[in-house]
Amino acid sequence: MSLTNEMVQEKLIAKFSDQVLQFATSYGMLSFESPKEINLKVLQFLYDEPSLAFTFLTDICAVNYPNQKGAELVVVYHLHNLKENIRLRYSVSTSLENTDVYTATKLFESANWMERETYDFFGINFVGHPNLKRILNVDEMDYFPLRKEFPLEDQTRIDKDDEMFGRG
Amino acid sequence: MEHNHITLPEGSIEKTTTTLNIGPTHPATHGVFQNIMEVDGERVVSSDQTVGYIHRAFEKLAERRPLYQITTITDRLNYCSSPINNMGWHITCEKFLQIETPKRVDYLRVIIMELARISDHLICNSIVGVDTGAYTGFLYVMQYRELIYEIYEEICGSRLTTNMGRIGGFERNFTNTAFTKLEKFLNEYPKVLKEFESLFTRNRIFMERTQGTGGISAERAMNYGFTGPNLRAAGVDYDVRVHQPYSSYQDFNFTVPVGTTGDNYDRFLVRNAEMWESISIIRQAYEKVQAFKGAEAEVYHADVPEYYLPKKEDVYTKMEALIWHFKIIMGEIDLPKGQIYCPVEGGNGELGFYLISDGGRTPFRLHFRRPCFIYYQAYPELIKGGMLSDAVVTMSSLNLIAGELDA
Amino acid sequence: MTILAFDWGLVIEKLILIAVVVFGSLGIALYTTFGERKVAAILQDRPGPNRAGPFGLLQPLADGIKLIMKEEIIPTAANKWLFILGPALAMTASLMTCAVIPWGSDIELFGRKIALQIADINIGILYVFAVVSMGVYGIMIGGWASNNKFSLMSSLRAASQAISYELAMGLALIALLMTTESLSLKTIVEQQIQGNWWNIVYQPLGFLLFFIAALAECNRTPFDLPEAENELNFGYHQEYSSMKLGFYLFAEYINMIMSSAIMASMYFGGYDLPFFDESTVAPNIAAMIGVGTLLIKIVLFVFLFMWIRWTIPRFRYDQLMNLGWKTMIPMALFNLLITGALILANL
């Protein structure tokens, strides 16, 4: 019996009814969203349910959509069932004002640093994280650099003529 | 009666352990990590890592670059095996843009990727040797990495950060010199790998240094998000090349070496065994490439004028080609909307590219799943209770590549 | 006044000998550093230093001048006097060993019979042990005075390693001394020249143990834990710059040369050139040949040291201790028993 995207979707809907939404399959990977309050429940269900067994957390990252008012930040989880070899993308969104999202560190040890990185880049506050502080950037940094409103370039560079190609 | 007794250095009353700061310029960290270890004598009680010393904001940088320029960024992820990153990125783009690549391109890519895997494992294993105190084996195998670099140089003109390949194929066909050099490598490398193995694998000093140190169970390893050789050493035969074949890996016959205990010795053996597998894959791929005849033998890219640059002669003479050329270089081709996650088996494990496009000309967001970054957090657990020397060997046998780790 | 009632000829002779031996050892040590680099290079398929002077022969001089001209740094947190004392002690201790090594048979100059040995103490071997046990202070003090945790750790490693392996070394040697019945190096060498065989034939296991212990006492791979650069970043001498560093590096090489000389004298006939009758040539020439033979033996041993260093990995601290206490000492005792039994049986 091999697991398919449809079966996963059915099971999720059976469990969470209308709280899981936006099911879509792109490039063979199922993706869905849920309100951020139940993210842990969903992850736990995916982990514990023997027929799903998404026990491998491939990745956590975040995306900043400045134009989606009230849901500017989206946390994306990629999960993997190694036995059935099926992947899943799950995302929750949060606003810039209240960036609290429950942490997945209790479930996956690997979530620890990935959440720290996400916090470092986007300022998402993972509630319950054991050690939520900056990981890649210097501790003194006072902004979240991967949000779209912040510039990429180092402001001190002097040997470039930015004016030339409108990159200034 | 006076009650003040001999005062001891600050902090030593409360604890019997010493704090040892290893890194970021300590030789064991190979540059760029910091480990603050609590040691009781020579035994590691706990440790805390700091990373990010070469954080370069790849993900932000990628948001400002058209797809073809991102190749140069991926070069610098895992610089020991940059072609895998290049190809992985191109495979991601091709999947995203739904480009079919010809078989010959796939096979050539397999050759290059396996060469890169060899050079990656080779550095890791020889550095394990160096960290146990034997420097010479390192220099023996490094000579053969040089041969791999010569092959790269013949194909793309550069040794380390190759910027090799384009979306849809390669920038030029492989020359005969490249194939000759490949043959030379295939002939000579097995001998030296055997020599390297006989220097280490059954040497009791080396076995004692590596066996039972830095071990991890399969369950913990998976929970920590290990992938690649490190996960396989713990006994899980997860390999993206088998699970989700890309670049026609399903056409090849190879095994996935797995260990049992996930300790340093297993990691060393698994990497060595993978090098042997890689050699066999390269041999198969080379045979398959040689089997192409006639016009097929000249194919080195997919026929996609939207993404693959037209021939130079056409650019100089034909208007249509010139227009495509301008459009591609200026990055004026809008991408389709969508999201894709595409993994490849990098030198260290599952190297994933998560690409989000909002229909613009550059990625809206590009996230790299860097295997090093994820499994390095298990380091304190791996070294806990071991000796300081074990911690050093464990660090090198994890094959931490700072460029990939810090992105 | 009897203070000045010396045999002044003897004093001058000894002073000259001391000067020759000390400066000779320094010169050899200088070129041993070069040799180490060349040997490493050749074993590793590369040419090694070859651009300073012809064939790179001036390389050690360049290193020396550079080290002398380098800025002296004494870390502010370090203990100044001990920081200076460390390398000085290491250097002195390693040089003092050369006093009892017989460099050759006697020569005759200006009508005097001159022994090519600074002092023929009848407890020569014990003297060597005493000096060797002093050598570890250089490392310990230097490492402690640097006020650096890695250095301190390295000193502790060095101390425990030195004490542990001294035991095995001594036990291995006692078996030999039971057969020679003398503690004087000169006598031991003479016995080997008179007798048919070198001592290695009688004491192969003893030699092996002694050799391994000598590796450990010189802090050479696979026992180079005190300066394991991958863990401790050069260990005890990592805070040293300039010539103080040079002293430490030198001391290591002099130790190597001296232990080679002792091994050659104890087990390999010292200045005895086999299958060669010294009485066929003039005594002075015979002595010179003897000196040459000893030097060749030393060079071979030093090469062996280097060859081992550039081949095998190093031990871990606990494995080192296990090897010393649980393997080497029982084996040395076993060797002692066997030797004793054989001697009794012969009686």
Add this chain to the structure above:
Amino acid sequence: MRPVRFNIHPKEAEIADAIGMGKAPDGVPGDGFFATQLSSVVGLARKNSLWPLPFATSCCGIEFMATMASHYDLSRFGSERVGFSPRQCDLLMVMGTIAKKMAPVLRQVYIQMAEPRWVIAVGACASSGGIFDTYSVLQGIDQVIPVDVYVPGCPPRPEAIIDGFMKIQDLVGQESIRRRNSEQYKALLNSYGIQ
């Protein structure tokens, strides 16, 4: 096909441009004969015994391994004693990206080195930031420590690293033994805030 194989006029390095190597200001007496001789002997010794401290952070470090290894063998120049202890080394080879998080560490290592010390910035990242014109990368290590030689390339070939190394050798060979005590040099260090 390329029109030519070589660029036959790559820029020549002018040793007079090297930091602090310019002409002495007027009024400073030159060294006497003996001092000059001594200087040249010491320079010769120093240039053949440059012990590198590889501050290798990324790609260039891998290429430095190739430089050290049998195919190129940096030890021919008398510098295979690679040390990680700043006290013992003469040449700080900065290879790879220096992020802003790393910059203080680099500076600390430089301060800990014993005089005379030289710095070589290997590769685009260390010299200028290279492609990483980003918020987290130092745009060239010369913002925190003085650099004697820059080696371009990303990463530079071993030949290029050796070329840079030989430039340093030229510089070392010509340096007066009194330079490190000169006002000029102190001013240079002061401009970086290093005492």
Add this chain to the structure above:
Amino acid sequence: MSTVDVLFYLLSAFAIVSATMVLISKNPIHSVLWLILVFFAISGHYILLNAQFLAIVNIIVYAGAIMVLFLFVIMLMNIKKDAEPQKQLLVKLTGVIAGGSLLTLLIAVVKQTAQIQDKQVLLKEGTIGLIHPLGKALFTDYVIPFEISSILFLSAMVGAVIIGKK
């Protein structure tokens, strides 16, 4: 005054100064180093007395092993200078006075003991300090104490290991 006399006085002065320095050094490491010098001075005396074996054994055992252990322990505990609060001056003074009185008393006794007036110590000569006679005596007349001492050693080793393991 002969050479031997000069050497005797030099070594004695050296020993006493070093011993005093052991006492007054604040830094325990310095104390250890001064004590090593005392042992060297005493070994020098042994050589003067032609007790070669004891001289060398004194260096090997005391300076080479015991003091290394002391140094090791001090380094292990990382005891620094000024870590030791001083005893009250009164206690110190009392100690010094007590020691001084003891010295005076004993010297006075020695001065008055008739049996050792004009007794001479044989310097440089005499073979009993050499290794042969010592060995012979040790393994014939004193073989049982020798074996007992080895048992003592063994038990001390076991004891040290057990205490250390706790």
Add this chain to the structure above:
Amino acid sequence: MQPLTNKAQAVSRDPMTFWERLYLINIIKGMLITFSHMFKKQPTTRYPEEKRAFSPVFRGLHVLNRDEEGRERCTACGLCAVACPAEAITMEAAEREVGEEHLYREEKYAAKYEINMLRCIFCGLCEEACPKDAIYLSETFAPANYTRKGFIYGKPDLLIPNPMTEASDLALARGVEA
């Protein structure tokens, strides 16, 4: 952990045999291997004296091309600068004046063309991007220098020798002698 695929193959991890426990056998084996390397041919390139041939596609210093009549090919379209991931290329375009036809091939030309070699990562994208056959990479690696200003390569440093006036230099650059 049951296998996930049918391709798993465990690595051999035999316990040590008696001879291996003795240390010596394998140490001597290793020493023989290193000893045999003493007689191996050294692969070393003694760099300043010996030079290793680079591949014909090696990505080194840039050159700016001229056509057969010695006219500069660059038309200052800026594609190379756009394609440069390191943003190392700076140029200023100018209109060709009457009487300069023998200097510039097209109506526009680069009045200033500078590459910052310290920024450049030698990825070769500029070569690919050029639609006018004007910029190429060469087999010369970029030399080191003492100052930053030594790395700004202007047009005089980049242009290949003029085939009309500097034929011998051109031959040199083509590698006839080298």
Add this chain to the structure above:
Amino acid sequence: MSIQYYIILCLTLFSIGVVGVLTRRNAIIVFMCIELMLNAVNLLLVAFSKMYHGAALQSAANTTAGIDAQIFVFFIMVVAAAEVSVGLAIIVMMYRNTHSVDINFLNRLKN
């Protein structure tokens, strides 16, 4: 050399040891002072041995009289070595438990 010089020298060294034991508080230093006292005794024993031997030589040429004292010294060294190994182990233990090597601190054992 008169024996009295040796006796005085040894008494001085011994008394210095006594003063050290009385005035210092660091257990390791106290221990070292005890070693110093033992060494003073050793030296005295050897001196007496040579005094006795010298006297005996007058009557018999081949005598080994006085050798007992040197054997005693040898045994004292053995005992000292054993004592140091155990003593230092105890000090290390004490340090581990109390984080102090202060002998006054041991008063707490009373309670």
